[in-house]
Amino acid sequence: MKILAIETSCDETAVAIAGFKGGTKSPSISILGNALYSQTAAHTEFGGVVPMLAKRKHSQNLIPLLESSLRQAKLWKLHAKEKPLDAKTGKKVREVLEREPELLEAFLALIPRLSRPTVDAIAVTHGPGLEPALWVGVNLAKALALVWNKPVIPVNHMEGHVFSSLLVEQKPKAYHLAKVNYPAVALLISGGHTELVHIKKPGTYSLLGATRDDAAGEAFDKVARMLGLPYPGGPEISKLAEEARSKKLPREIELPRPMITSKDLEFSFAGLKTAVLYKLKGMKLDEAGKRGVAREFEDAVTEVLVAKTRAALLKTRSRSLIVGGGVAANRHIRAGLKSMTEDMGKIACFLPSPALTTDNAVMIAVAGFLKQRGAKKKSASFKADGNLRLSGKA
Numbered sequence: 001m002k003i004l005a006i007e008t009s010c011d012e013t014a015v016a017i018a019g020f021k022g023g024t025k026s027p028s029i030s031i032l033g034n035a036l037y038s039q040t041a042a043h044t045e046f047g048g049v050v051p052m053l054a055k056r057k058h059s060q061n062l063i064p065l066l067e068s069s070l071r072q073a074k075l076w077k078l079h080a081k082e083k084p085l086d087a088k089t090g091k092k093v094r095e096v097l098e099r100e101p102e103l104l105e106a107f108l109a110l111i112p113r114l115s116r117p118t119v120d121a122i123a124v125t126h127g128p129g130l131e132p133a134l135w136v137g138v139n140l141a142k143a144l145a146l147v148w149n150k151p152v153i154p155v156n157h158m159e160g161h162v163f164s165s166l167l168v169e170q171k172p173k174a175y176h177l178a179k180v181n182y183p184a185v186a187l188l189i190s191g192g193h194t195e196l197v198h199i200k201k202p203g204t205y206s207l208l209g210a211t212r213d214d215a216a217g218e219a220f221d222k223v224a225r226m227l228g229l230p231y232p233g234g235p236e237i238s239k240l241a242e243e244a245r246s247k248k249l250p251r252e253i254e255l256p257r258p259m260i261t262s263k264d265l266e267f268s269f270a271g272l273k274t275a276v277l278y279k280l281k282g283m284k285l286d287e288a289g290k291r292g293v294a295r296e297f298e299d300a301v302t303e304v305l306v307a308k309t310r311a312a313l314l315k316t317r318s319r320s321l322i323v324g325g326g327v328a329a330n331r332h333i334r335a336g337l338k339s340m341t342e343d344m345g346k347i348a349c350f351l352p353s354p355a356l357t358t359d360n361a362v363m364i365a366v367a368g369f370l371k372q373r374g375a376k377k378k379s380a381s382f383k384a385d386g387n388l389r390l391s392g393k394a
């Protein structure tokens with residue numbers, strides 16, 4: 001079966017088409033089309049993602065990305081003559097895309113000319129994320145489902161990140177799902193989330209602990225801003241920290257490791273950010289100074305993540321660790337988690353491949369395939385939900 005997937009939860013606009021063979025237990029997955037537009041440049045001048053700007057950019061870019069994805073998948077075929085939508089469908093499409101006038105216009109200019117592609121379902125991220133941004137993807141999915149008469153599968157973005165870490169590349173664009181021994185712990189670290197989730201068996205999630213304030217990625221972004229580095233700050237801090245390590249710069253500042261000894265599985269990164277702010281006041285911020293702060297900050301975040309994840313693995317007697325989300329791109333954090341699981345013994349550590357670490361629609365297609373039973377009829381209603389949870393409290 002083929003699934004077309006749409007992702008618009010934050011500042012990446014993405015459309016992918018994936019083909020699946022075999023059952024949901026061990027499918028062979030091929031990426032037939034994968035089109036992604038990162039809006040970061042547009043948000044950089046504001047120092048972070050601006051929700052209404054993200055919404056607008058999604059509206060402008062979705063149809064071109066849909067075209068690119070369909071072309072890559074060789075599913076792009078135009079009718080010799082335009083086939084106008086029937087009055088009822090046209091009216092419904094206008095209602096669904098009422099709040100996205102630019103997207104509606106592009107949709108109506110293309111879809112009546114396009115022959116219906118042979119995809120079996122449409123998967124779309126419906127949360128968590130920035131609500132105005134999420135709605136654009138959700139509404140496009142609904143409109144396509146109406147015209148093409150396909151089911152829609154609403155997908156939780158964080159579950160997408162979990163599955164992206166389990167994709168094992170066989171050859172370019174061909175993957176299978178790693179075999180996971182359960183129970184497992186997922187550490188989900190992104191710009192909006194930092195949480196430890198217990199996965200007792202596939203598809204069941206319960207929250208073990210989360211951040212009380214800032215997410216790990218948010219802390220990276222805010223500290224980067226204090227250091228005068230552009231958004232997104234994670235990769236920038238990481239680069240400076242690596243330079244400090246390779247130059248063996250002496251450790252000149254010391255930052256706290258928030259909540260590292262607390263008995264719970266909660267995190268707090270807001271205090272760490274404030275601690276950086278205070279340290280910067282008395283410092284000369286030259287290149288060496290920035291490198292030193294970056295390394296100490298990255299060390300502090302890594303140590304806390306590693307300690308809490310270790311505690312979560314012990315508490316749940318888990319046999320696997322699955323790490324997902326944009327911050328999982330950080331090499332120091334990856335290495336710290338990997339060596340912690342190796343030291344514990346008998347715990348497999350699953351990390352996402354660099355290409356699938358940050359937001360993308362491939363992971364949404366995979367999560368959609370594995371969730372087919374949750375598919376909604378084309379007419380069924382579901383909402384974008386910025387605060388959608390993966391789980392209840394354990």
Ligand code: KG4
Nearest residue numbers: 190191192217232234235326327330358359
């Ligand atoms: O998962 P993601 O692409 O979007 C959200 O769902 O939030 O994560 C984006 C976050 C940003 O905060 C970014 O700074 C962070 O991931 N990030 C990193 C690195 N690459 C991206 N943080 C630390 N080190 C990195 N190398």
Ligand code: ZN
Nearest residue numbers: 190325326359
């Ligand atoms: Zn994400």
